[in-house]
Amino acid sequence: MNNASLIVVGLGIKLISHLTNEAKVYIEQSDKVLYLVNEPVMKEWISKVNPRAESLDDLYTKHSLRIDCYRAITEYILAVLRQNLHVCVVLYGHPTVFAQPALDAVIEARKQGYYAKALPAISAEDCLFADLLIDPGSSGCHSFEATDFLVHKRRFDPGGHLILWQISCIGILGHAVGSNQNGLNVLLDYLKKYYTLDHEVILYEASQYPHLDPRITKVHLELLAQAQVSQITTLYVPPREKALFDRSMFEALHTNITDIQ
Template sequence: MNNDNLADLYLIGTGILGMRQISAEAYDALSRCRKVFHLTSNQEGLKMICPDVVDNAGEYWTGERPGIVYKRIADKVVAEVKNGPGVANVIYGHPLFFDDINIELIRQARELDLNYVVLPGISCLDTLSTDLEIDYGDGLQVYEAQDLVFNEHPLNPRVHAVILQIGLFGTQNLTIPNAPCPEGRFSLLQQYLEKYYSPDHLVTIAFSDRGDEWTRFQLQCRVSEIDANRKNIFKGTTMYIPPVR
């Protein structure tokens, strides 16, 4: 690629392990971009590829409702694209695995007839597969924790289940640090899972290494013990439920 075919907007994922997992094509695109917005812990690493890097973290963890935050950040990125091509929005993981800002950016890019490119990255689904040695070919269901419970999505206990954002279960707004964890915060999730699994069924609360101060974590507990383990369910963890054999 050369700058003649530079897109207006690139949606890029670094992978979970930060700059060590970034793909060659993502690296190449970033090195040609004039401005990079990101929500990762890789400000310095990204600056080694593109000199103009803006961390959007301050505008993300504001305590506001997610929809308001996503729209504001997408609007800011699109405003920059209006100054010319070669703008990137970078997140950790895969850019279209569970990322509402990038979905909003695609919506706006289509509406404005912008030329955009989405480049894949290694998602937490990939790293959890290797950390926990899961072959998703056996069958896989993936849900966001609150969506699972409040929209009563049915679970199939005979295939793998990956439940995202359990660390935000029982919270509404985007806040840092972790929301307080009163007893019972995970009771609704636990009760919902008990409809499909025996109370003794073992689940894993897992976090894959990010290559920064957030390192790999795994904790196994029974379905009946999820709320009792609430202090270990921190922001960023995922729950893995193995199939009932």
């Protein structure tokens, strides 16, 4: 086992408020901190608490294709780790949720004999559950990246909660800029197969600052393609109907019917 280590942490969504004490200690005490965050205040704070901090912003915008940027970031993280340092990588949100470079770095570092792990953090999905008062256990929950959802024809139950991420960049392999009307039109055409046009959906954006409320915009499905979305907009589709009750399974479980219906 090598003496160096790699710890990947997330800042959560809301400025400072979501940062855990565990993550804070690693940021302060690591030999080297590499960060990729979109909030200037957090960038300044990271550099202040650890003068050995370095931004990964240049690598994130170095290539036209996002996948090439991700690979470059992963390779750089591993290169710094090989300098026999205790490295902390800091990301926005949760460090393994839509954060492929850090996830790949942890996996590869372990293969190479380094101690590497990712710490839990508050993700946008956690905020969504709280702000929309959703219990994912009430009827099941499907969560997909929007492009993946479409091109792989992911199976899902319309009777459960459906969450679709990154709807602003559907089908875009590079860095998303401006609106993506075609992507939303394709998504709408697909969802129409499972939901009525008057089915109410929610465009959601978690609050990034303690003094601001989240964005919760309710629209009928038929108006989805006309809706205003940003790079952090998530689509939540409520259950279409209550799930069917399987009486034979109920009988096999010997469960009181009043406890399950």
